Amino acid sequence: MKKDDAIMDGPKRMQNELKQMMEQKQLSQLQLLEPEKDNIYKWYALLMPNTPPYDKGAFKLEIDFPKEYPFRPPILHINTKIYHPNINERGQVCLPILEPEHWKPTSRIEHVLQVLIATINDPQPDNPYNVEIAGQFVNDPKKFYRMAEAWVDRYGEHRPTEQELARIARRKKKAAMR
Template identity: 50%
Template sequence: MYLTLMELEEIRKCGMKNFRNIQVDEANLLTWQGLIVPDNPPYDKGAFRIEINFPAEYPFKPPKITFKTKIYHPNIDEKGQVCLPVISAENWKPATKTDQVIQSLIALVNDPQPEHPLRADLAEEYSKDRKKFCKNAEEFTKKYDSPPVWQVDILANCS
C-alpha cells in the first residue's frame, strides 16, 4: 500500500497531461480513479473515467484497470475490461510502475490494436473501414463523455 501512495505522489508531481483528476478511495487506498484524456481522434473529444485496482500483492501481481466510461474501442469490452499486455499475468514485471501502465493504456486508446481485440466486430470495422469506425467512435464518445472534455480542463486547474 505504501508503494502505491509513493507512486501516486510521483504521478501527481509530474502532472501527466493525459491522466487527470486522480482520486483515491480513502476507505481503500488500493483503488484509484482518474480521467484518461486522449490526444488522437476519434477519442480526443472525450474524457474517460477509469478505475485502477491494486491487489494486496502489488507489485508482485498487476493492477486491474476498468473503464467506467463507455468507449467504442476494439481493445476494451462493454464491461470496461481492457486488453493491455503490460498488465497481463504472463507479461507483468514487479518493476513496472503505475505511470508506465497508464502511459501504455493511453497509447492503446490513442492507437487501437485490432490484432488483440476484446470486441472482434469493432476490430474488423477498424481494420476494414477506418472512416466508419472513427465516425462511430466519435459519436459514441460524445454521447458517453464523462465529464465533458471542456470541464476536464477546468478540473485540471483545480487539482
C-alpha cells in the first residue's frame, strides 16, 4: 500500500461513519450533525447535554478531521463558551482518547462523541484543561454549579425542542432534494 492510499481511505470511512450515525440516531444528545458543504473533513453538531447545569442550553460543536484520519485523531472544539474543567477558553476539549499516544486508527468517531458527551455530563477534574475550574468543581461544587449555570444562561445556544428539530430535518431534506 502506498502512503497516499491510506490517506484516500479517510473520506470514504468518514462518509460511512457519518451515514451510520445519522441513520442510527443513537446519540440523542448530539443533534443537527452535518458536514460542512463540500468538505467532509469538517463536521458540525449541536450538543444537548442531559445533566445539570448544562441541560438548560446547547453548545455548538465543530469536528475537524486531519487528512490522515483515521491514523490521526480528530480535533473537537466547543464553539459556545462553557464553564467546564475539561474545556479551555478557546473551546478545546481535553479527552485522553484524542491524545496521539492513546489514539487508535480503529477508533470510531461515534465512540469519541460518546466519550465527549459523557465528559460534558460528568466533568473529569483529574484530567482538566482548566485547573482552576477543576479545583472549584472538587472543592466548592456549589460555586462551580452556580458559575456553570450562569454561563449556560449567558452564553448557551437555544436548545431546540423535538418539534423544532423535526422541522429543521424536514427543511434540510427538502433542500437536499432540490
